[in-house]
Amino acid sequence: MNLDAPDLPDVELAERQEVQLLDPDGRYDADSPWNPELSDDTLREMYRWMVLTRRVDREMINLQRQGQLGVYPSCLGQEGAQIGAAFALGEQDWVFPQYRELGLSLYLGVPQAASAHLWRGTWGLGYDPHEFRFAPISIPIGTQALHATGFALGARLDGRSLATVACVGDGATSTGDVHAAMTFAAVMRAPTVFFIQNNRYAISVPLEKQTAAPTLAHKAIGYGMPGWRCDGNDVIATHAVVRHALERARAGEGPALVEAMTYRMEAHTTSDDPTRYRSEEELDAARLTDPILRLRRLLESRSALDEQQAEQVEQEAERMAAEVRAGIYDAPHGDPTEIFDHVYVDATGRFEQQRAQLQAELAGTEQEHR
Amino acid sequence: MNLDAPDLPDVELAERQEVQLLDPDGRYDADSPWNPELSDDTLREMYRWMVLTRRVDREMINLQRQGQLGVYPSCLGQEGAQIGAAFALGEQDWVFPQYRELGLSLYLGVPQAASAHLWRGTWGLGYDPHEFRFAPISIPIGTQALHATGFALGARLDGRSLATVACVGDGATSTGDVHAAMTFAAVMRAPTVFFIQNNRYAISVPLEKQTAAPTLAHKAIGYGMPGWRCDGNDVIATHAVVRHALERARAGEGPALVEAMTYRMEAHTTSDDPTRYRSEEELDAARLTDPILRLRRLLESRSALDEQQAEQVEQEAERMAAEVRAGIYDAPHGDPTEIFDHVYVDATGRFEQQRAQLQAELAGTEQEHR
Amino acid sequence: MATTTLAKALNTALRDLMAEDERVLVFGEDVGMLGGVFRVTDGLQAAFGEERCFDTPLSESGIVGTAIGLAMYGYRPVVEMQFDGFTYPAFEQIVSHLAKLPNRTRGTMRLPLTLRIPYGGGIGAVEHHSESPESYWVHTAGLTVFTPATPEDGYSMLREAVRSDDPVVFLEPKRRYWTRTETELPVRTEPARQAVVRRAGTDVSVFCYGPMVATALSAAEAAEEEGWSLEVVDLRSLAPLDEDTIIDSVTRTGRAIVVHEASRTLGLGAELAARIQERAFYHLEAPVLRATGFDTPYPPAKLESYWLPDEDRILDLVEQAMAA
């Protein structure tokens, strides 16, 4: 048989084109069919949220260095992707985060001083997810994608026009749960947007060891849903693509996948040592693609951000950082017996005996043994 | 933004073309680039193995009806896919079956009277998989695909020119393990061919409730490997495609996916009642695509199978069925204490005490309590 | 009086639950048109439509994870794992989320989800279809685990499970699906978290649940002929355990035997033995003994009767306990 002939006609698809509206130098492509025609006010708001995100993110790192947090996974460099997606959210839409979504959580109003307690090592979900439409962060990789799918399916069955954003990392796409979530969502037409922040690494594992797929957006094909790829450091492109995907989903057209190409500028978490697996040169190259810088360039070229406005944003960011710090610094850890709260609605005697045991231990600590 | 413009340029790919060389009426497409140019002798051999498979399959169903087997998953209608793949195997290649691969196991010489004991409810793996290059059947769906991947990776690391065939069903493609297997195999260039027998159902769940993918072959794109679709009831097409995939794999070009379109003519297993979920009309239509009939037509049109030869095959099939029957019928179930064999190489006292307990129970059964 | 089976009672419970509460959804593999491989969901799709009872793609993690999302939204999903041995792909969703989320979210996200699992052996099934995984769930804090032994309890306890705001693993003893009793549904039995003395006795307390209750009861009958009086306690709820009923019984009899199909090591018998000797140390006249499956993988169907505890295995221990 003629072995040369039939090989892979459409497998070797060209790299899925990356939607980009704003290039790293701040040049805007108004002719793109994706142009969302955002007002200067909106763009300035986007800028503002990105700056706030970056500042609070930095504060978290500071707090970790000062021993106030146990660990923290920075989103430095991913502000464009997150704020772009945030601005695409409808009023009913929910976000199901992985753990690196500070930008989205800030934007949705999640009280940081409450939620950052999770990184502090205290009860970190002391707010009602329903109030902020921000689901509990999910550390077991990929698992949250199924919750986003189920929740969206619930909304569809309930007749509500609501979509969910399932945030997953590039690494997460290898998990069975993300696979199941995309399979289920597509078959059941759950209004979910799978929002992949492709920051090139899963801890130390680079994308090329994670998958042989031409792009992560190509994965959408195998689930029977649309998949787009955008420059995740371009807040406008990310916004346009996610907004389109969410609108489709809310309109009953089913789920979609968005791959936002970005880069994790910080360590995986504050416990990680990235010098072991990536070079300074790579980081230098990534720095040139910064999402905030390019939007600022655009705004300035349009005279849409003057010194004073920029200064105001900086000040607000400082205030917000200070607030977060004040809310966390040396915050109490909670009453130890709270361990037993909320485990069961229908708790029984045995369980309460263990609470009593802890109470007795606490009471005894000062007196007994040593 | 212009919502019509950018939608899914290459997502809505045409149905992946189904490779077909021999149509249901026995017409052969010699011009296809996939034409493997098989000799009449080879085609007759294929015919022979398909007939043998069908006959032994029927015997298994009979044995089940007669209470000799507990349950049996028939491969009726899937002989073309299985024998096509079988003929593509190299001398070192291994098959990792799901549970419906009677044809492949027969072809590889697996002693049926030994292996069918599994369906009888006795030790069914009383043969050495290494001898027949046929891995243990795997009932937890999809799990075997990872074993096939690991085994193939082992061969590659060991420098042996050997590929594995991971048999999975259409339903299995939704499992996390098949997802992981394809991901791992593609990244690690494991010489594995993912051979999907798409028989349209996972028990009662039809393909359209299993996935929204345009075809299962499309899934290959998301893993970065080639994917082909063939008429699985066309033994020649299946052979050509699987052979090509295996040759690539053995040559170090990595894994591939083959979707063989077929149809499960029998119930899911002998315990299933398919009338609950599919119609007689659907079955009638499927009958017209029978893999054996069409090859017989081709052979006859080429005068490559005379009455006598056909008769010989039938007789051989009867003999084989009789042999299998003889090997299983009323076969002993084994010594109960064998339960404790082969659990550990390094078994300890406690474990041996339990064996002793069972021995004592067996000894006591006649005397004690009633 | 009508006669019913466990399978039918469960089916009726689901039907009644769905009729009463729109938020109850039933889904899993083959639960729709096929009605489940054991027919426990038979007719539900026809009665309530594809949006209330539907088939899913083949992924148990997908089923449980999606159900968690639906529960977060406000539904009360009742999902089926087709067999005990196929629950394992969902292990992460069950252990890392289902069991933990209410506590993690300080009660703001309750998960009123019922996970139905046909379990246990004795039906001559092929590999992976006869597992007794209850220890995995009982050890996992945050889960509630029920298992009925009778059609009446099947009906009543499933209703209680689905209506509970806690996630419940509902283990259905598959070999008792076809057990018939005379009963009129709906029926309301004792609260699910309560153990029930099925037969009173004075010599030895036999603790059992699910598939082994009938076995223990016939052992008790056989024992009577030998002059031994067994008290048979059906635990019903494996997590939490109704310790008071358990201790009360042992305190009266002074001897205890635990019966379960699961392997002995860290089977539920271990926990019962530990608790009984903790709380009734001075009442015990013999060690707590365990009639269980062996510490090997589940054997082929034709050998399962040697592996599974039966009346004889129980009676051997009764003899041992009485001799102590």
Added chain:
Amino acid sequence: MATTTLAKALNTALRDLMAEDERVLVFGEDVGMLGGVFRVTDGLQAAFGEERCFDTPLSESGIVGTAIGLAMYGYRPVVEMQFDGFTYPAFEQIVSHLAKLPNRTRGTMRLPLTLRIPYGGGIGAVEHHSESPESYWVHTAGLTVFTPATPEDGYSMLREAVRSDDPVVFLEPKRRYWTRTETELPVRTEPARQAVVRRAGTDVSVFCYGPMVATALSAAEAAEEEGWSLEVVDLRSLAPLDEDTIIDSVTRTGRAIVVHEASRTLGLGAELAARIQERAFYHLEAPVLRATGFDTPYPPAKLESYWLPDEDRILDLVEQAMAA
């Protein structure tokens, strides 16, 4: 004498194993260039190349399933689960295949696979990073489960695990990774399936393993001041259990306490209590007691010290046992 840590001892063991036997492969998430998040595989890729030590995509089921395939081929894979709480996606491969295949295939397919899992709490980690899942593995027939408490045992027991033809779950007490001792590697300690008396005593036997051995030893020291003599037994192998050493100790002391971080219900303490009262019933002067984590999900890091058993919790039980 050189000083070494548990992490370093494990690293050296892997290095020696890889040097001695080409069939030993090391893989998992971040085990290559990064050397593992705990650096247990540090330098192995540099020393042995990417074909012997490599990173995988993010799927624990993928890691274990691929390792099973490699073991079928003839390799001896040593795979790392990054944390205890991320082992669950691999549950099906572990329970349905790793534990069962040798028995199913009548010994024609042995799986000499070592599954390394850093486990337990006490390092102030965030959610899902401090689980004690040993009961899941110990209850699963077919698995062998080891856990070292010292650098010496880390080295010697890991070597024994990797060389065993049985699949071994190797639990590494992560809070003891950095414990220093003076020792020269290579070192050979007692056979892994043997429990070891770490401190002889006469009043109470304290059974412990992995992270809790050090805790039990300091409790024993504190107890001495109160006039109580504790015997501390390091179990080392959780499956199989070295019952003879255990029973021998209790027979001498008449009292037993089991210590583990895992939740109490169906934690290993349950099995120990059950076996001890089965075999040493008449020697017991007090019930077997359990100093364990509570039956709740693992709490946030800042509260873990209240959840985890510590010297005080052990001493409370010693007092109770002595008063019985």
